[in-house]
Amino acid sequence: MKQPYHDPWARREAWRYHPIFSRSAQLRGAFPGLGIATAAFATYCVVEHFFFKKDDHHDHGHGHGAH
Known part of the structure; x- marks a missing residue:
């Protein structure tokens, strides 16, 4: 037998x-x-978006006679 x-x-x-x-x-x-790390970054992005809103209506003094 093999x-x-x-x-x-x-x-x-x-x-x-x-x-x-x-x-x-x-x-x-x-x-x-x-x-x-992904969960921490997502939490950071949500907190920054809702709690640190950027105010785009302030004047930087560029070219508006702020000399």
């Missing part, structure tokens, strides 16, 4: 298929603080 094909290097290649080495796990590890 034995099924056995790859002698299978054990050495098994690490490539472990879930910790998957592409999604690598991407998560590449940007560890991206989620927190």
Whole structure:
């Protein structure tokens, strides 16, 4: 009876298929603080938009006889 094909290097290649080495796990590890930074930046933008309104109606003194 013939034995099924056995790859002698299978054990050495098994690490490539472990879930910790998957592409999604690598991407998560590449940007560890991206989620927190995105939330902090979004909060900053909302606070700046609603609480620090820019007043565009004031005069800078450019060309209006402010000598």
